Amino acid sequence: MRRATARHISDTCSFDRLSSRPPLSLLFSRGARPSIWVPAPARYSSTKNSSTKPSAAPARRSVVPPPPPPGITELADAVQARRKKLLSNDGIPPLQETIDALYLCRKAANALHVKLENAEAQFRASASRLALLGAERTGSQLPMDAKLQEAVNTVSYAAYTIITNPKIEMRADLLGLYVQIQHQLGRPESLPTVLRLYAAKPKPVDKDGKVQLVRQNPNSPSKAVEVDAADLALRTAIEAKHLDSALGIIEASYCTKAFKRQKLLKHATPPFIALATLPFSIYGLSTAYALYCQNTMDVMTATAICCVGITGYFLSVGSLGMIAKLSYKEQMRRVTWTPGTPLRYRWLREEERAALDAVACAWGFKEEFRHGEETGADWEGLKEYMGYRQMLLDRVEFMRGMS
Numbered sequence: 001m002r003r004a005t006a007r008h009i010s011d012t013c014s015f016d017r018l019s020s021r022p023p024l025s026l027l028f029s030r031g032a033r034p035s036i037w038v039p040a041p042a043r044y045s046s047t048k049n050s051s052t053k054p055s056a057a058p059a060r061r062s063v064v065p066p067p068p069p070p071g072i073t074e075l076a077d078a079v080q081a082r083r084k085k086l087l088s089n090d091g092i093p094p095l096q097e098t099i100d101a102l103y104l105c106r107k108a109a110n111a112l113h114v115k116l117e118n119a120e121a122q123f124r125a126s127a128s129r130l131a132l133l134g135a136e137r138t139g140s141q142l143p144m145d146a147k148l149q150e151a152v153n154t155v156s157y158a159a160y161t162i163i164t165n166p167k168i169e170m171r172a173d174l175l176g177l178y179v180q181i182q183h184q185l186g187r188p189e190s191l192p193t194v195l196r197l198y199a200a201k202p203k204p205v206d207k208d209g210k211v212q213l214v215r216q217n218p219n220s221p222s223k224a225v226e227v228d229a230a231d232l233a234l235r236t237a238i239e240a241k242h243l244d245s246a247l248g249i250i251e252a253s254y255c256t257k258a259f260k261r262q263k264l265l266k267h268a269t270p271p272f273i274a275l276a277t278l279p280f281s282i283y284g285l286s287t288a289y290a291l292y293c294q295n296t297m298d299v300m301t302a303t304a305i306c307c308v309g310i311t312g313y314f315l316s317v318g319s320l321g322m323i324a325k326l327s328y329k330e331q332m333r334r335v336t337w338t339p340g341t342p343l344r345y346r347w348l349r350e351e352e353r354a355a356l357d358a359v360a361c362a363w364g365f366k367e368e369f370r371h372g373e374e375t376g377a378d379w380e381g382l383k384e385y386m387g388y389r390q391m392l393l394d395r396v397e398f399m400r401g402m403s
Contacts, residue, residue: 045190048149072115072147076154083158092167092204092211102177103400105159109184113150116186117145155189163194167211170201172226179205179236187376188237195233199223199258224262225253227351234355238362246359247385254352255387263348282310329398334360334371338390358384360393368400 086093086101122140149340159181163174175198182191202213216223237246253259283303290302326343331338335357337346346353360382364374372394384395396402 012271050140069271072112072151075111075271076151079105079108079155079158080171085098086162087165090208093245101162102159102174103129105155106181108155109181112155113184119148135263152185154187156182160190164197166213167204170198176229178235183232183236186240188240188242191233192245192252195225195249198225199256217262219257221258221262221265224256225257230254238358243363243369250352252354260348279316284305285310333357335386336395338392338394341390353391356391
């Protein structure tokens with residue numbers, strides 16, 4: 001083994017000294033500067049601490065109903081007092097007192113309607129858009145103050161107890177007032193019952209100091225619900241998104257025998273009278289033509305020929321016009337008649353079909369290109385119900401782009 005020389009030993013020792021020194025800085029003439037980099041979280045926290053004092057995380061805001069407006073308790077108390085005073089009579093209450101009580105209920109309902117609109121506007125301003133869309137779609141009631149809700153319930157119940165009391169006769173003007181009250185309050189739940197009661201409620205009669213109830217014929221034309229009252233009741237149910245009440249209102253108003261008989265008397269009597277007098281008019285015109293407008297034939301022959309011509313003209317043109325009138329479909333939007341339904345049924349039940357059409361348009365999609373895409377138990381039940389009534393919902397050949 002070779003021995004290391006003195007020169008090698010000195011070189012090795014000098015290398016060890018160099019390696020044991022700390023590394024030189026990049027800046028040979030000056031010492032290395034300390035690092036000023038700070039991590040992002042620490043930098044953010046230091047800046048926040050230097051500027052402002054840390055605050056607690058904002059709590060999640062909960063939507064609360066607006067406070068009750070002043071005066072609603074007095075309205076409810078006045079209505080309740082008038083109801084008790086009216087129904088405290090042993091005999092039949094005077095008609096004017098009944099009308100005044102319902103007018104007071106309507107006045108209170110009008111005042112509460114304004115307060116309900118204000119409360120709804122305040123809630124819409126504070127609630128989220130998603131919650132509002134869900135409430136509108138499902139028809140759920142928006143939250144309101146307990147006192148306002150109690151006042152609405154009091155006025156609605158007072159009107160209901162007045163109109164359904166056995167000692168008070170059900171009249172068309174009283175029914176119209178009741179429907180207006182419930183429309184202002186947005187309460188359609190009792191309307192089907194009251195509309196049925198309008199035809200079937202016994203009439204109170206004062207006999208020998210006692211109140212006796214006389215049965216009424218529910219199928220009489222005089223017991224038909226007026227079209228204006230039925231339309232307002234249906235609009236109340238549609239605005240409240242209450243499907244059961246809407247269908248109940250249609251059955252209690254447009255589907256009754258009394259309504260159809262009243263329509264026959266009002267709208268079919270003049271045409272029938274004109275049709276009955278038509279032969280006499282034709283004979284008179286034919287005789288006048290034979291006497292004064294021709295001289296080539298005898299009077300009898302000319303009269304007979306003229307009668308045949310005028311009768312044929314009226315029968316052909318009149319029958320075509322009647323078919324065109326009864327088969328008119330331009331007013332139908334989503335609900336149409338099942339093929340094969342007689343024309344007389346279509347004319348008699350046109351108001352019923354129009355009401356169901358309004359319900360379908362209110363519960364379905366508003367966009368016309370989305371008609372037919374609705375799903376759900378309520379929608380399927382509505383289609384089945386219309387099938388039982390000889391109607392079709394969204395008939396394919398009448399839909400947009402399907403013809």
